Amino acid sequence: MSNMQASPSTYTIAVNESTLTKMADFYQDQFVAVSSPYVAFLAKGEDVSITAYKKADSQGRHKVIFQGPKAGYEVSIWSENPNVSKPSKPLGLKRPFSPMHPGPQLYRWVDQIGSDEVGTGDFFGPVCVCAAYVDRKGLEEIQELGVTDSKQMDDAYIREIGPKLIHDFEYSQLSLDNPKYNEVQKKGLNMNMIKAKMHNRCLLNLSKKHPGVMLCQDQFAEPGLYYHYLKGEQEIAENIHFSTKGEMAFPSVALGSVIARYSFLMKMDALSAKYGKRIPLGAGEEVDAFARWFLKKYGLKELQKVTKNNFANMKKLLGSDPLL
Known part of the structure; x- marks a missing residue:
């Protein structure tokens, strides 16, 4: 691993089974024992740790997280467009850190x-x-x-x-x-x-x-x-x-x-089981469409029992109709 400027970022990529196997072979000499049943492998090198997870998503991809000062360099071996998380600088610390792998060199741990x-x-x-x-x-x-x-x-x-x-x-x-x-x-x-x-x-x-x-x-x-x-x-x-x-x-x-x-x-x-249909999360257009369906099927009183009534979604749904 070559020298590079330290980075406080955490990088996440999703890889298929074939790439995960290649990564396991590549980092085999740096494996660290883990007890978690969810982790495929944990590798720790100089200023970088790589955590790969066993469970694949619906597209057969496994999540792999790169953390540490050299994470940016290491992830570039496997992906050109990783997801990047840049932690903020918490109160009392001299430099930013990832909460998941802070390391004793970054701050003194406090319960x-x-x-x-x-x-x-x-x-x-x-x-x-x-x-x-x-x-x-x-x-x-x-x-x-x-x-x-x-x-x-x-x-x-x-x-x-x-x-x-x-x-x-x-x-x-x-x-x-x-x-x-x-x-x-x-x-x-x-x-x-x-x-x-x-x-x-x-x-x-x-x-x-x-x-x-x-x-x-x-x-x-x-x-x-x-x-x-x-x-x-x-x-x-x-x-x-x-x-x-x-x-x-x-x-x-x-x-x-x-x-x-x-x-x-x-x-x-x-709630979804009670009403027989998956309730979408958030407050966007999909939610508005579901709310219209719910209002028609169950009525306003029931809708008001499962929603935050001061949200703009409710005003949009009811409009100015005095009968609702």
């Missing part, structure tokens, strides 16, 4: 509790928030599983590893269903207020079990405004480390985001 939310941009379904506790041993496990920002992970893979994560890690997860969301929203709570209260409760639940452990959060509001949202709460989690890219700055936030996503997906599966 941590981190929280993140899912479902805030989805017309259908709940808002889910999760705080998760990660120690050094836990960090090694989420490295092996490739846990990162849930928005960058395939939902099928999250469904696969979700049961293992909720079994192996301590976490506090809260879900606000649509009827309750609509109720508190009508009382004047906006989305950020709702998220602040849910994050606060999840962080408190875990910090009571692990007093003094660093608290981290994916920042969705300025710290002063965040604590203002919590005015009147009987208990408030203090001294939180905020980062606008918290999933990339703190492994605990990444884990929280994946468990929250897993919970959200399970709840959406249950």
Whole structure:
């Protein structure tokens, strides 16, 4: 491996079975033993690690992640257009790092509790928030599983590893269903207020079990405004480390985001089963089309039980018809 300028990026590619076999042969001398049943191989060289996964997607491709200062050079051997993730610089660190392979040379590890939310941009379904506790041993496990920002992970893979994560890690997860969301929203709570209260409760639940452990959060509001949202709460989690890219700055936030996503997906599966049709995620045109079908089949009252009624999707759907 030739010398190159260090890069803080993480690179992901998808390869077919033939290429995966070639990669395994190529890196065989650098294999590191792993206990995860999901990892095909883990290879560690000078300033780079390569993690390949056994499970293939619907097109027969396997995910391979390259991390470390020389990841950019190494991935170029196998792909001209890898997906790139550039972590942000977290509070108190001298340089950016990947949360999955920070390495002792980049920062001194600190056990941590981190929280993140899912479902805030989805017309259908709940808002889910999760705080998760990660120690050094836990960090090694989420490295092996490739846990990162849930928005960058395939939902099928999250469904696969979700049961293992909720079994192996301590976490506090809260879900606000649509009827309750609509109720508190009508009382004047906006989305950020709702998220602040849910994050606060999840962080408190875990910090009571692990007093003094660093608290981290994916920042969705300025710290002063965040604590203002919590005015009147009987208990408030203090001294939180905020980062606008918290999933990339703190492994605990990444884990929280994946468990929250897993919970959200399970709840959406249950709703889809109840109504006999897959409910699309997000708030785009596919969702609008599904909402029109749902309204026609089940009526407005039932629709309001499974959606966030203040979303623009509802206004678009109902228009100005006074009879709806």
